[in-house]
Amino acid sequence: MSRHSGNNATLLQIEEELETEDRDMILFACREVTCQTNIRELLSEINGMGCQGIAEVLYLVKRFDLLKKYLKMTKTEAEQLIKKQRRIISEYSYLMVDINGQLDEEDLQSLVFLLKPQLRNAGHIGKTFLCFLTDLEKNNLISPENLDLLEQSFQTIHRIDLKNKIRKYKQKDSIPVQESSSFIQAEANDDRYPVKANPMGFCLIIDCVGNDSEMLGSLFRGMNFVVNIQMYTTIQDVKKILQDIANMEQHRHYSIFICILISRGDTDSLFFTDGNSSGFLLENIRNLFTGMSCPNLVGKPKLFFIQNYLTDNCEIGQGGGLVEADGSPCSETGQGRRQSYVNMPNEADIFWSHHKTSERQLQRLSGSPSLYLKTLNDLLSKELKRKYQDILEIHTELNRILCSKQMGCPVLLKHTLTKKLFIYPV
Structure with missing residues (x-):
């Protein structure tokens, strides 16, 4: 553990020494990166966002005594660390x-x-x-x-x-003169979603397998997203997490919402850590972010990337594809037939990428990242690609790579985007 972060005992000691005004300032400043309103839980979550997290909140509220006492840092060392890392707290909150x-x-x-x-x-x-x-x-x-x-x-x-x-x-925070004409032109054409740089958006990662969240968290933090990672969650926990995030006022300040879900499941639901339960319907997950449920994201692109490890109840065939084609029913022993696809709602600005592979991949390639998510990570890591290719072009390349590396292409893509989306600030 970095000397700039703290264990739970250290966080508890820091919490006890914070004044009421300190707590209020920290809760205010961290609204953009967490839904937590309990200072203890907030400090714990911030501590997991990067080695400078706790140092930055203590620096923000000028508690240099606590920096020295618990993190063994001077004010100057904290400043240098914050400059080297991407800030957790926005310039506005500062x-x-x-x-x-x-x-x-x-x-x-x-x-x-x-x-x-x-x-x-x-x-x-x-x-x-x-x-x-x-x-x-x-x-x-x-x-x-x-x-x-x-x-x-x-x-x-x-x-x-x-x-x-x-x-x-x-x-x-204003637009540099040399960029203003292209910005105005893009606005005039109105053919692409407006994307700002700081922060670009909010990225939620729910990982119940454990191989991909660190890689993806690093990627999206580097792209100036606020990242929230949840590990090994139950269905009940996931429902609360999604509802809390859908209700966040901070979405007004973001350009893009990204949700990445990694779990075992069947063709239309995820089990998270609840084993072979009835699962959480993917349709219900997405519906939490429609305009009716999440008005602060109306008109903004909402991207979902799902890595679904299918259990034996609905298995991947030898050729790599689903036993029955996507969009048609999938047989389940002893149970009628269930739809293997998720209907898109009458709702704009949703991008839905769903990769299905056998649960057995987790045993064969223990500890390895998902090929789907690793490929997505590699493509989005290329700055020029994000600048000149919209998300549909990038996803087409992802499909091409997956199809060349595995037999069959079990990726379902459906979207209701109304403009081009470049995950790059204009």
């Missing part, structure tokens, strides 16, 4: 936590008085700046991309120093 520390009680009251009339349900307003900020976000009055109202408000209450901080942030 800015707001910084402002929170410089705004006194009188200024906060003036700010609330000024903006309260614009809030719906303004009877209960948080007592701190960060709570008030959350209310403003929920009312769509501010966002990381739109801080005009806050900038004007700081001007009105004569906090020019804070106004200038926001202006500096906006200038830093």
